[in-house]
Amino acid sequence: xxxxxxxxxxxxxxxxxxxxxxxxxxxxxxxxxxxxxxxxxxxxxxxxxxxxxxxxxxxxxxxxxxxxxxxxxxxxxxxxxxxxxxxxxxxxxxxxxxxxxxxxxxxxxxxxxxxxxxxxxxxxxxxxxxxxxxxxxxxxxxxxxxxxxxxxxxxxxxxxxxxxxxxxxxxxxxxxxxxxxxxxxxxxxxxxxxxxxxxxxxxxxxxxxxxxxxxxxxxxxxxxxxxxxxxxxxxxxxxxxxxxxxxxxxxxxxxxxxxxxxxxxxxxxxxxxxxxxxxxxxxxxxxxxxxxxxxxxxxxxxxxxxxxxxxxxxxxxxxxxxxxxxxxxxxxxxxxxxxxxxxxxxxxxxxxxxxxxxxxxxxxxxxxxxxxxxxxxxxx
Amino acid sequence: xxxxxxxxxxxxxxxxxxxxxxxxxxxxxxxxxxxxxxxxxxxxxxxxxxxxxxxxxxxxxxxxxxxxxxxxxxxxxxxxxxxxxxxxxxxxxxxxxxxxxxxxxxxxxxxxxxxxxxxxxxxxxxxxxxxxxxxxxxxxxxxxxxxxxxxxxxxxxxxxxxxxxxxxxxxxxxxxxxxxxxxxxxxxxxxxxxxxxxxxxxxxxxxxxxxxxxxxxxxxxxxxxxxxxxxxxxxxxxxxxxxxxxxxxxxxxxxxxxxxxxxxxxxxxxxxxxxxxxxxxxxxxxxxxxxxxxxxxxxxxxxxxx
Numbered sequence: 300x301x302x303x304x305x306x307x308x309x310x311x312x313x314x315x316x317x318x319x320x321x322x323x324x325x326x327x328x329x330x331x332x333x334x335x336x337x338x339x340x341x342x343x344x345x346x347x348x349x350x351x352x353x354x355x356x357x358x359x360x361x362x363x364x365x366x367x368x369x370x371x372x373x374x375x376x377x378x379x380x381x382x383x384x385x386x387x388x389x390x391x392x393x394x395x396x397x398x399x400x401x402x403x404x405x406x407x408x409x410x411x412x413x414x415x416x417x418x419x420x421x422x423x424x425x426x427x428x429x430x431x432x433x434x435x436x437x438x439x440x441x442x443x444x445x446x447x448x449x450x451x452x453x454x455x456x457x458x459x460x461x462x463x464x465x466x467x468x469x470x471x472x473x474x475x476x477x478x479x480x481x482x483x484x485x486x487x488x489x490x491x492x493x494x495x496x497x498x499x500x501x502x503x504x505x506x507x508x509x510x511x512x513x514x515x516x517x518x519x520x521x522x523x524x525x526x527x528x529x530x531x532x533x534x535x536x537x538x539x540x541x542x543x544x545x546x547x548x549x550x551x552x553x554x555x556x557x558x559x560x561x562x563x564x565x566x567x568x569x570x571x572x573x574x575x576x577x578x579x580x581x582x583x584x585x586x587x588x589x590x591x592x593x594x595x596x597x598x599x600x601x602x603x604x605x606x607x608x609x610x611x612x613x614x615x616x617x618x619x620x621x622x623x624x625x626x627x628x629x630x631x632x633x634x635x636x637x638x639x640x641x642x643x644x645x646x647x648x649x650x651x652x653x654x655x656x657x658x659x660x661x662x663x664x665x666x667x668x669x670x671x672x673x674x675x676x677x678x679x
Numbered sequence: 680x681x682x683x684x685x686x687x688x689x690x691x692x693x694x695x696x697x698x699x700x701x702x703x704x705x706x707x708x709x710x711x712x713x714x715x716x717x718x719x720x721x722x723x724x725x726x727x728x729x730x731x732x733x734x735x736x737x738x739x740x741x742x743x744x745x746x747x748x749x750x751x752x753x754x755x756x757x758x759x760x761x762x763x764x765x766x767x768x769x770x771x772x773x774x775x776x777x778x779x780x781x782x783x784x785x786x787x788x789x790x791x792x793x794x795x796x797x798x799x800x801x802x803x804x805x806x807x808x809x810x811x812x813x814x815x816x817x818x819x820x821x822x823x824x825x826x827x828x829x830x831x832x833x834x835x836x837x838x839x840x841x842x843x844x845x846x847x848x849x850x851x852x853x854x855x856x857x858x859x860x861x862x863x864x865x866x867x868x869x870x871x872x873x874x875x876x877x878x879x880x881x882x883x884x885x886x887x888x889x890x891x892x893x894x895x896x897x898x899x900x901x902x903x904x905x906x907x908x909x910x911x912x913x914x915x916x917x918x919x920x921x922x923x924x925x926x927x928x929x930x931x932x933x934x935x936x937x938x939x940x941x942x943x944x945x946x947x948x949x950x951x952x953x954x955x956x957x958x959x960x961x962x963x964x965x966x967x968x969x970x971x972x973x974x975x976x977x978x979x980x981x982x983x984x985x
Binding site: 324326337352353428447451554639640652 | 697698701702704705708709711712713715716718719733734735776777779780782783784787789791795798799802804805806807808809810811812813814815816817820823824827852853855856857859860863887888889892913916917919920924934935938939941942949952953956959960963964966967971974975976978979980
């Protein structure tokens, strides 16, 4: 009897020792990276600490909620929050539905090569957003890919217009009327540089040594000179500048939700769908009555992932615009970064922003969970 | 498996239109996904003047000079080496510590499990990016405290001492910590499905817990370890926000930081910038092509209930 008790005690002691030696390393690292920073952040956001040694340096003390009240009257905070809300909205109401529809198309085998589409659409999700951000910046830039394509089109249409004007004039006959027609399709900015447009352009054409035998040379040179040019400003204009960023956000992550939804759709018993079809349900009814209810838990998880990710978006925007120009594409994480690391640091304010992000994400996640609980269907 | 329901299509015209629309939607999305990346690769072989003249077409002459230049300026050999170190050490650490903790949570009964495991699950919802400022303050202040100690002992100067800030060790620890919540959750749930009898039988045979961990649990956890690795590797490889503030020494930086440099001062040298971007996306693209099946399964399995 005593031996058994002794053995059990030894066993228990060993158990406890094993338990703690298994759990402690992970828990310690978790505390280091999540728990301590949150405590530090709460304390500092209420303090007047401003850099330097935290212990044994210039003394600092807790002074209350001043930083938070400063935050709520700071227009840049509201701008960052507004932009961040755009990102959250495009993520939750863009990525998720699109990912769902694409997954549904593949799942129901409405298109062939489901594996192939899936493989291609996931590619952006695995590549560094720094690379993708810079890539899209080069596409959207005022001298980027989109501008280049549009300018090619403008040049072609100018060149064609010039051709038909000359054809209408019956060949290379430059009269005032012809010149006026050319001016009409030209770039207004170039024309504005002429003092006397009709006369100047006529002189230019007649003095250029062109002749009817080399009309293509004439057309090319006129196109280079006069064709309208477009330099898009969607990366630098207030209210518009968020659109490319929202587009790229959508572009990057939709494929990930596609894979997530598709994998879970494939777990649904196909007999249920078959039965619904036999009962006369159409494709839309199958989707809304069978598939969406049985995926409601997965949809809620995806929404949570989406909210947490998009409220913390940083690297993509950092690569595309760095929050600029003039902070118009600022989001909360960049606003926080700037307050902590650029110029004179304001650590209390940066920590207040950090806590604001954490609180926002927890609130939105709680809301998602509540919605799922209230309106979600049963899970398999 | 699920192709039978489609046979009962009521209206063939509708079906045809729907199919066409579906192909168009898929085609547009696939094109939008792939074209920019192909465009990037093509332009990386153009000289900067050629790019300025024509941004759409193929290069008039294909040049490799951009790659040579970008590789030397960016010192990508060093950056890629660093990225491999961070990724492998981070992933290995996450797997090891999370299987270890998962074994504890799942197979050894303790009253501490509920609160500690619960803390990990809450951590899944928190994003490390929002905590970058306090993490920076935490590690730099710990370094200061340790530095003071070093100075008092007469071993060096406070300001020169770094254990966490601007060290590979510190960065790897932070990566491990940030990946743990989801990994601990996945491993615990997985190890719960290993029969208790296996552990108990080994106990009766006199095996200690550490022996059971090495001999039974760790080998049996291989599938979930793969999932964790698949989720972790791209995350650490592509991570930018944290390493951007924790590491300032050029010799310790990772690939994304190196590519970001081409976005600043060298942003008008388009040829080299394109080459740097291709160097930046190639490793993960290769990883994806090699492990596409596992990655797809890992993403689907790793996006768990919060």
